[in-house]
Amino acid sequence: MTKTKDQEIAELRQAMAALIAENETYVHQIGVIRDMRPTEFDSFRLKLSTGETIVRNSEGIYASIPECSELGFIVDKDYVIDELVTDIKRRR
Incomplete structure (x- = not known):
């Protein structure tokens, strides 16, 4: 039995409501x-x-603090990820 256009629209609306x-x-x-x-x-x-220290504050800002310094440099998330991956490889 072929569905009417109204039946198809009703089924689509019902499926969309379920997805929402x-x-x-x-x-x-x-x-x-x-x-x-x-x-x-x-x-x-x-x-x-x-010796480098990576910090993240509660606002989500990352900083890198070199071993011989107290001054931190703002860095982005990609830098942090790259440094963590490199550090893991270095430790192996």
Whole structure:
């Protein structure tokens, strides 16, 4: 039996409503998980094998502090990732 155009539209609307409801549930669950996350994960300090220290403050800003200095330099997330990967390789 062939569906009418109105039946097809009704089915598509129903499927779209189900997807929207699923998405809202997912977004809510992500929000709950984020709110339950301990604040200590917002900031960290990590000393690399070279003596360099990488820090991240609670605002998400990264800095690199050379071994022989107290002055930190603002760095981006890509720099941090590259340095961590290099440090892991160096330790192996």
